[in-house]
Amino acid sequence: xxxxxxxxxxxxxxxxxxxxxxxxxxxxxxxxxxxxxxxxxxxxxxxxxxxxxxxxxxxxxxxxxxxxxxxxxxxxxxxxxxxxxxxxxxxxxxxxxxxxxxxxxx
Amino acid sequence: xxxxxxxxxxxxxxxxxxxxxxxxxxxxxxxxxxxxxxxxxxxxxxxxxxxxxxxxxxxxxxxxxxxxxxxxxxxxxxxxxxxxxxxxxxxxxxxxxxxxxxxxxxxxxxxxxxxxxxxxxxxxxxxxxxxxxxxxxxxxxxxxxxxxxxxxxxxxxxxxxxxxxxxxxxxxxxxxxxxxxxxxxxxxxxxxxxxxxxxxxxxxxxxxxxxxxxxxxxxxxxxxxxxxxxxxxxxxxxxxxxxxxxxxxxxxxxxxxxxxxxxxxxxxxxxxxxxxxxxxxxxxxxxxxxxxxxxxxxxxxxxxxxxxxxxxxxxxxxxxxxxxxxxxxxxxxxxxxxxxxxxxxxxxxxxxxxxxxxxxxxxxxxxxxxxxxxxxxxxxxxxxxxxxxxxxxxxxxxxxxxxxxxxxxxxxxxxxxxxxxxxxxxxxxxxxxxxxxxxxxxxxxxxxxxxxxxxxxxxxxxxxxxxxxxxxxxxxxxxxxxxxxxxxxxxxxxxxxxxxxxxxxxxxxxxxxxxxxxxxxxxxxxxxxxxxxxxxxxxxxxxxxxxxxxxxxxxxxxxxxxxxxxxxxxxxxxxxxxxxxxx
Numbered sequence: 001x002x003x004x005x006x007x008x009x010x011x012x013x014x015x016x017x018x019x020x021x022x023x024x025x026x027x028x029x030x031x032x033x034x035x036x037x038x039x040x041x042x043x044x045x046x047x048x049x050x051x052x053x054x055x056x057x058x059x060x061x062x063x064x065x066x067x068x069x070x071x072x073x074x075x076x077x078x079x080x081x082x083x084x085x086x087x088x089x090x091x092x093x094x095x096x097x098x099x100x101x102x103x104x105x106x
Numbered sequence: 107x108x109x110x111x112x113x114x115x116x117x118x119x120x121x122x123x124x125x126x127x128x129x130x131x132x133x134x135x136x137x138x139x140x141x142x143x144x145x146x147x148x149x150x151x152x153x154x155x156x157x158x159x160x161x162x163x164x165x166x167x168x169x170x171x172x173x174x175x176x177x178x179x180x181x182x183x184x185x186x187x188x189x190x191x192x193x194x195x196x197x198x199x200x201x202x203x204x205x206x207x208x209x210x211x212x213x214x215x216x217x218x219x220x221x222x223x224x225x226x227x228x229x230x231x232x233x234x235x236x237x238x239x240x241x242x243x244x245x246x247x248x249x250x251x252x253x254x255x256x257x258x259x260x261x262x263x264x265x266x267x268x269x270x271x272x273x274x275x276x277x278x279x280x281x282x283x284x285x286x287x288x289x290x291x292x293x294x295x296x297x298x299x300x301x302x303x304x305x306x307x308x309x310x311x312x313x314x315x316x317x318x319x320x321x322x323x324x325x326x327x328x329x330x331x332x333x334x335x336x337x338x339x340x341x342x343x344x345x346x347x348x349x350x351x352x353x354x355x356x357x358x359x360x361x362x363x364x365x366x367x368x369x370x371x372x373x374x375x376x377x378x379x380x381x382x383x384x385x386x387x388x389x390x391x392x393x394x395x396x397x398x399x400x401x402x403x404x405x406x407x408x409x410x411x412x413x414x415x416x417x418x419x420x421x422x423x424x425x426x427x428x429x430x431x432x433x434x435x436x437x438x439x440x441x442x443x444x445x446x447x448x449x450x451x452x453x454x455x456x457x458x459x460x461x462x463x464x465x466x467x468x469x470x471x472x473x474x475x476x477x478x479x480x481x482x483x484x485x486x487x488x489x490x491x492x493x494x495x496x497x498x499x500x501x502x503x504x505x506x507x508x509x510x511x512x513x514x515x516x517x518x519x520x521x522x523x524x525x526x527x528x529x530x531x532x533x534x535x536x537x538x539x540x541x542x543x544x545x546x547x548x549x550x551x552x553x554x555x556x557x558x559x560x561x562x563x564x565x566x567x568x569x570x571x572x573x574x575x576x577x578x579x580x581x582x583x584x585x586x587x588x589x590x591x592x593x594x595x596x597x598x599x600x601x602x603x604x605x606x607x608x609x610x611x612x613x614x615x616x617x618x619x620x621x622x623x624x625x626x627x628x629x630x631x632x633x634x635x636x637x638x639x640x641x642x643x644x645x646x647x648x649x650x651x652x653x654x655x656x657x658x659x660x661x662x663x664x665x666x667x668x669x670x671x672x673x674x675x676x677x678x679x680x681x682x683x684x685x686x687x688x689x
Contacts, residue, residue, distance in 0.1 A: 022184055
């Protein structure tokens, strides 16, 4: 009989892992019990190291989690602004090109 | 200062090592109230650890809160979490963090590459032994997700293929060094590849799953079914989204809401295989048959594993029949390349009628099934006359069956010998026909006459002398009558045993001039198994197989020992050969 990892244990560990992508987490949950068994020590090891790392960060900054969240929001906003800027620049270029064409036609 | 803190106040190594800010160190114990915010609870736990860093309960409580917060954050930030943490660590020094982060990233990379590594766990000794003697019916009792690993060279995991990370894979049916012919014979690509796989390429030819099928078989554009053999390599494996197909199946199931729970499960499985559920139910079930179901936790029902395996075997057989139907259909209507196995999701009456014959069902059963599947009397009658005509044409095509009568007159202009009986008596005394020799050419010319393949006299002469044919003969048997495949020889099998259908577990049952497997011996030798060891039977069988599979010896030679496409020497159609061994 194949040894199996309890699914809820695996789910919990993956749920709180900030270093694996969502796509990879889905893939891990859908993989065979053998594969899950193979990578379980790696997932547990990340969990231990991640907790220790966050403990250090919290000791220095008790608002670490809130700051991390805010930082992520800022990053996302900055990214959006950059995309918006690039979109507007494209629009301006298009408008400029149309204007030039109209001028040439005159 | 840190040293002073440690020695003077007696506070822990924890404070020294982690630089707890003054705000935390000097803070009074936070509120004891129950309704702390997560942030307050966290701060309280940090405070508690700072006061008692070696306290197991305090450390565990803090770690639990950290893990809860991490889960919340991962949920909120998703894939942005990694980027956000890196940015935070860059702007806020966390002691020793760069080393720890790189360690974590290393572990994450290992997990990623492990998941991308398509090689599954090799089969254990027990699994090898189990697979050595397993037949397809038993194999189908494994879950669909588990099957692929057992029949691929690198034990490829189905989940890896489904995720789209696998580009190619190679099939094998050899376990503990023994080829399991019985398993190979019935196992199909549709049975082992996950539903996500929508198309594959074999030797440069593409095969697709039908648009309405989740887990059915793969067919080329011209309708040829993908067959897998030892060593068949699939490349360009393409996966796709199943939601639309699943939605269509769900919609069709809604129309079948009047069925019983068991009937619905049967219909659902047929739809998943892309087969008309009404026809499937009628053809699979005989009167009085009970659909075997079992109760699942929660009150739902499922087909029992054994019953589902039988049903899957039947549904695969329907897909298998499509191949043969295409040939018959095209023979029946040679000017047309059209053949319809299904029209608007309903099995065409011609195919329904053909399938029942393909499945060796009696005439009465054919009518019973078609009536039960909802075909009108006119449809049944028309399909039967279509099938009769098709069968007549097929019988005239010379595949299988008895040998043609050859008279002295027939031999005129073909062979210098004038007495067929004398010729046949002579052939029986010769045990080796050296490829390309005069006697070998004579045997195969005469066999081409006897094989009843509808060849003209010129074609008969050309086949007898064909360099392609003699080249294959050389490679297969060196022209030795009744020679056994080396795996049979290795096991000490005798010709008498092989004729009696006993192979001592050898990986191949091939024997004779053309090294025909049992399945082909039964199909093409005029005397079936009794023909093994008889030069004329073996020559006729070899020629019939070539005619059926390749159309001509030259076409067979063109893809000998490799996979790829060839032009059928009889029909002119482009066909695919998906196995490398022989022809």
